[in-house]
Amino acid sequence: MRNLISETAEKVSDNIVSMKYSDNIPPEKKVSDLVSIDWRNVLPEPPENNSQITREEIQEVSELSDKRTDRQVELVMVVDKDIRVMFERLLKDNNLSYPAEKIKKIYDTIVFPVIMNLKWQYNRPRPYQLAPKFGVKIDYIPTDTINTPSYPSGHTAYATIIASVLSEMYPEFSSEFYELVNVAGKAREIQGVHYESDNDASMVIVGALWQDIKYDI
Secondary structure (H helix, E strand, O other), X not given: OHHHHHHHHHHHHHHHHHOOOXXXXXXXXXOOOOOOOOHHHOOOOOOOOOOHHHHHHHHHHHHHHHHOOHHHHHHHHHHHHOOHHHHXXXXXXXXXXXXXXXXXXXXXXXXXXXXXXXXXXXXXXXXXXXXXXXXXXXXXXXXXXXXXOOOOOHHHHHHHHHXXXXXXXXXXXXXXXXXXXXXXXXXXXXXXXXXXXXXXXXHHHHHHHHHHHOOOO
């Protein structure tokens, strides 16, 4: 019996190790000529599917999604639909303006192509895809924004570039801006669609991109 259990576990593990978000990989997106860093090699590989880190992250996402409140669901939907709302509220409360066109252009032309290319380079499965392999349930909220691989998080990347731009304009509020980045990332975990390491990766790559291009824009 012990050998049979061991053999079965190995087969399941092999399946977990090779699991990807999808086999249907789209064409690469063109990255802006303003980007001079070796963006493909800024991030480490995401934790392996069968690693202890991934197991712990899946368990955390499961617990967050299972215990979420109605108020957290509202936050999830705000973040999912338009992250800008959180920053605009903070700015409005302090009589500050939000440079919508500037930030949108930076994200669309510089950050977004890099993030999308990295997502498909790593092709990490979403937590709710991998969790059943471990016998874990994730009560995720399906939306139109989860139709790409998990690593790095696009929403956290968007929040990070917003915080980066706004911190240059209003440095006295920098800590508040980056706290909203953390809120956005946690909302995606509560939704059941991202690991914590996805959010960490987004902050790293966007930070590197911002340092690379901010003096050129």
